[in-house]
Amino acid sequence: MNTLKTVFFGFLLATFSACGNAGNSETTTADSTAHDSTGATVGTGEIAFAESAFDFGQVKEGEVVEHVYAFTNTGTSPVILSRVSASCGCTTPSYTQTPILPGKAGEIKVSFDSNGQVGKQQKIVTVVSNAENSVTTIQLRGEVLAK
Template identity: 30%
Template structure:
């Protein structure tokens, strides 16, 4: 896939961003398109951080994800979603895709606890010395620390499929050999949506108590509104919503549940993908779990 195709596919995902950010994304895509990822000579993979396994990184396609030590570990990992999507990809690709997980955790004990809690049995490389990043100098934005590679380790696409369903679709299309073309939005059914609020404060509460809130969406356009997907910035936040098309003038609710993993101040993001010109929409929840 050439640079022009990558830009056509990715820039629409950031139409809500400022002009400077769009230019930065274009520059980033230009740098990484067809770039070869370099791997350290000696790689040790293990299951749950204790059982070393013989794991080859060779494959027709590879999905490489790198996670550093900055920020919330569970927010970045989202291992439950990875497990579900890995099964989907294996079914679609007949096992031609190799998943490569490289983690460089500052708090190794906390990281291993997360692997065991999520029952994540896929081999991972715990890169304590951060060698993979030192060889490649990955972008600092975690959005661009996941890559689809070919058999020669060259970058075919960049972006985190777990955090963005459009990137997920892009990866699958490339793996399945489908022709990639720039989307023509005029061919899509587009409507309008209003939301009662863009952020919710849950206040202070006992961190062991589950918290619930809601956002109300109204279809203010003249075509049915379809919620295509909802993603969250952390596994501690879940969202329930109707997948049925919402008719013009109708309203629906996004039911949000937050379950803290520990006492903390939190500020989480919910990203809503739907058939509107301003999609994706960003919602926020915040509070103090004590």
């Protein structure tokens, strides 16, 4: 429960302290829920990240940090990422656009431009999908040193 509270607080903190560059997200929508011949839902997908947080350590202001978050669909239906958005305009996600079949892997690549972002950083990327865990977050954190 404390972990859930910590993640929620971190998300709120990141949302309110974002660098103010709204609208930097990529969006795709699709409905990939599997149905049987009667129209009933069959199975669900589930996203399992190899790591949900990455610490890039220390970088000089102006450097661009890139990291790839790999995940696997551990469920029984295809997973489609419908929206992947960052808490700050200085952070840009790109992600697997095709359905991720059960047992297969996908990825989210996050780029963080440290220009003008001196100090401790924690960037939250929110992942929305049709999976059982339909809203998940991944984090990028570290420290940006002044030029």
